[in-house]
Every structure is written in structure tokens, then in C-alpha cells.
Amino acid sequence: MFCKNCANEISNEALACPKCGQPTVTAKIIAKSTIICSYILSVLIPFVGFFCGIYLLCKKSFGHGIANIAISIAFFFINLSIISALN
Numbered sequence: 001m002f003c004k005n006c007a008n009e010i011s012n013e014a015l016a017c018p019k020c021g022q023p024t025v026t027a028k029i030i031a032k033s034t035i036i037c038s039y040i041l042s043v044l045i046p047f048v049g050f051f052c053g054i055y056l057l058c059k060k061s062f063g064h065g066i067a068n069i070a071i072s073i074a075f076f077f078i079n080l081s082i083i084s085a086l087n
């Protein structure tokens with residue numbers, strides 16, 4: 001495939017253009033699935049989702065990072081009340 005930014009020919013498996021550093025479609029799909037996975041984890045396993053949120057913040061994805069942390073804290077208490085209701 002070719003780089004969208006500088007039209008340099010790059011490998012299909014490449015995550016970024018070696019010439020200009022522009023992320024490829026593959027890298028964008030991986031980034032998107034990481035974000036979706038961390039939302040799912042925030043709901044199911046808030047403890048893990050919380051760290052996924054911090055990871056996203058480190059990756060400079062602030063909106064998704066903060067949303068993930070907020071969801072994981074909210075679901076931590078929701079899951080806690082579900083567990084205590086079951087007992």
C-alpha cells in the first residue's frame with residue numbers, strides 16, 4: 001500500500017510510514033479495537049478497564065481515557081452492588 005501522507009510505498013503489515021511516520025490504516029484499526037476492548041473491559045472487569053483508561057491517557061487519547069476511567073469507576077460500584085445483592 002501507499003502512504004496517505006507522502007505516497008511512499010510501504011509494507012501492508014507496517015503500522016506507520018517509515019518515511020514520514022504517518023500511522024497506517026492497520027495501526028488505526030488496532031488503535032480502534034484497543035479502545036473498544038477497553039470500554040468492554042471497563043464494564044465487565046472495571047479493575048482492568050481502569051488501567052486501560054490510564055493506558056489510553058498515556059497514548060494521548062484523553063477523551064477515551066477519561067471516559068474509560070469514569071465508566072470503570074461507575075461499573076466498579078454497580079458490579080459491587082450486584083454482587084452484594086446476590087449474597
Ligand SMILES: [Zn+2]
Nearest residue numbers: 003006017020
Ligand atoms: Zn509517509
